[in-house]
Amino acid sequence: MDFALSPEQEAIFDMAKAFTEAEITPHAAAWDTAGEIPKELWPKLAELGFGGLFVSEDAGGSGLSRLDGTLVFEALSRGCASVAAFLSIHNMCVGMIDRFGDADLKGRMLPGAVSMERFFAYCLTEPGSGSDAAALKTRAERTNEGYALTGTKAFISGGGYADAYIVMSRTGEAGPKGVSALIVEKDTDGLSFGGLEDKMGWRNQPTRQVQLDDCKVPSENLLGEEGRGFSYAMAGLDGGRLNIAACSLGAAQAALDDTLAYMAERKAFGRSIDQFQALQFRLADMEVELQAARVLLRQAAWKLDQKAPDATHHCAIAKKFVTEAGSRVVNDCLQLHGGYGYLSDYGIEKRVRDLRVHEILEGTNEIMRMIIARAMVQG
Numbered sequence: 001m002d003f004a005l006s007p008e009q010e011a012i013f014d015m016a017k018a019f020t021e022a023e024i025t026p027h028a029a030a031w032d033t034a035g036e037i038p039k040e041l042w043p044k045l046a047e048l049g050f051g052g053l054f055v056s057e058d059a060g061g062s063g064l065s066r067l068d069g070t071l072v073f074e075a076l077s078r079g080c081a082s083v084a085a086f087l088s089i090h091n092m093c094v095g096m097i098d099r100f101g102d103a104d105l106k107g108r109m110l111p112g113a114v115s116m117e118r119f120f121a122y123c124l125t126e127p128g129s130g131s132d133a134a135a136l137k138t139r140a141e142r143t144n145e146g147y148a149l150t151g152t153k154a155f156i157s158g159g160g161y162a163d164a165y166i167v168m169s170r171t172g173e174a175g176p177k178g179v180s181a182l183i184v185e186k187d188t189d190g191l192s193f194g195g196l197e198d199k200m201g202w203r204n205q206p207t208r209q210v211q212l213d214d215c216k217v218p219s220e221n222l223l224g225e226e227g228r229g230f231s232y233a234m235a236g237l238d239g240g241r242l243n244i245a246a247c248s249l250g251a252a253q254a255a256l257d258d259t260l261a262y263m264a265e266r267k268a269f270g271r272s273i274d275q276f277q278a279l280q281f282r283l284a285d286m287e288v289e290l291q292a293a294r295v296l297l298r299q300a301a302w303k304l305d306q307k308a309p310d311a312t313h314h315c316a317i318a319k320k321f322v323t324e325a326g327s328r329v330v331n332d333c334l335q336l337h338g339g340y341g342y343l344s345d346y347g348i349e350k351r352v353r354d355l356r357v358h359e360i361l362e363g364t365n366e367i368m369r370m371i372i373a374r375a376m377v378q379g
Contacts, residue, residue: 003295005071012068015048016075024079031204032350035196036161037083042090042116050087052114054095054239059106060114061098066239067301070246077250081354082202084250088243089157092236093120093166096181100224100232108220109164109183121158123167123184123210124233126151131367133168134176134230138212140169146219147171147182149190149212159208160193162186167212168229181229183221190215201353238304238312240362241319245297248326248358249290251351255333256286258347262337279336286329293322313375320368323358330355 005013023044031037045051053069055061064072069091076084094113097106112118129135138151149169156165165184172178184191194209224232260283263274273279300318303311330351334341341348359365 003298009068009071012064013071013075016050016072017078019045019048020076020079024076024083028080028083028204029344029347029350031080031083033203035203036206037086037204039119041083042087042119045087046114046116051090051116052094052098052110053091055098055110055114059098059110061094061110065301066242066304067298069239070242070297070301073243073246074250074253077247078254080204081247081251081351081358082204084247085202085244085358086157086205088240088247089122090116090120091243092240093122093164095239096166096232096236097183097223099235100181100228102224104220105183105223112163118163119158119161121156121162121165121210123153123156123165125153125155127154127209131364133233134179136168136170136179138167138169140171140180140182140217142171143216145216146221147217149182149184149215149217151212153210153212155197155207156210157202157205157207159206159210160196161206165191165210166223167210168233169212171226171229176230177227179230179233180226181223181232182217183223184212184215184217185221188215188217199357201350201355201357203353237363238315241315241368242297242301242304244358244362245293245300245319245322245326248323248355249293249297251355252286252293252326252329252333253290255330255348255351256283256290259283259333259336262340262346266338273336282332282336286332289325289329293318293325297322310375313372316363316368316371319362320365320372323355324365327352327355327359 049062050072052061053064057063073084073088097109113120124133126136140147140149163186167182167184168179169182170178171180190213192211197207199207264272266273296318300314303314334348334352337346337348340346
């Protein structure tokens with residue numbers, strides 16, 4: 001069994017890491033304070049092929065595997081997990097358009113999306129439906145020209161910032177079979193946004209409610225088939241869970257690297273604190289957690305690439321374990337920095353804040369346990 005990355009995969013990671021060190025890490029704290037990521041960043045990422053990571057090469061994308069994608073997000077999150085996760089959301093949307101859209105929709109949407117001249121956001125969650133996503137109430141009524149959407153989406157990363165939104169809306173009966181996916185472009189009549197959410201972490205991602213008030217959407221902006229939207233949304237979740245796990249892994253690894261450097265310089269009782277055995281044990285525990293997390297993540301990504309029948313099971317395992325391990329590691333890194341870890345100057349407290357939400361989104365870790373247990377019980 002070969003666990004080594006190919007030369008091409010190592011090059012992907014190194015390219016993303018170099019970009020992170022030059023374009024993200026130096027600005028992460030300022031963007032966190034400002035509460036916004038400059039839009040000028042995205043075309044720079046697109047130049048590396050990161051605007052359409054999972055879009056087929058025929059459609060202008062990079063055509064990467066899911067394992068390749070985890071390397072990109074692991075590397076980018078070393079500088080800022082929130083930026084990396086925001087890019088993941090865009091890529092999930094663009095991948096859905098490539099996979100399920102007709103030729104006309106792809107021709108109109110993909111070029112600008114892959115170049116990241118247009119940023120895409122994803123609208124599934126509602127104020128009354130989070131984990132029970134199929135209970136969504138946003139309604140899309142048929143009109144002569146297409147659809148009229150009415151409803152509210154909650155916790156939308158990129159609300160008021162994105163150029164287009166994939167909105168899951170009810171076009172039919174209650175339950176998952178009555179949901180369709182529609183693309184709502186910015187400046188559409190009836191589209192508006194709530195106030196900026198004041199969040200614990202991911203503060204550089206503008207997050208707002210998305211309000212749809214008799215919002216008119218042309219029929220050609222229907223993604224795929226009517227009534228298939230929920231299945232499209234679920235089809236992207238395994239990959240999204242891998243991406244968010246990779247964001248936890250990269251941020252936690254960077255925190256551990258920073259902590260090792262800090263401990264080698266910090267003196268107490270006449271020697272550097274990395275020479276105290278009790279603290280070395282804590283370092284060892286963090287190393288074990290991150291190595292285990294990396295193996296679980298890459299195994300799950302490999303299974304998803306191979307279309308293994310148990311891929312969803314392993315993606316749930318990886319999402320649960322890696323996001324929880326990442327949170328534990330960054331929290332321990334803060335502790336090892338002592339009072340300095342609590343200051344924003346060192347960047348550790350930001351990672352603690354940013355990684356906490358990874359245990360909630362892309363399916364809460366309670367839902368991951370349900371998926372895992374269901375596969376075990378059903379055999």
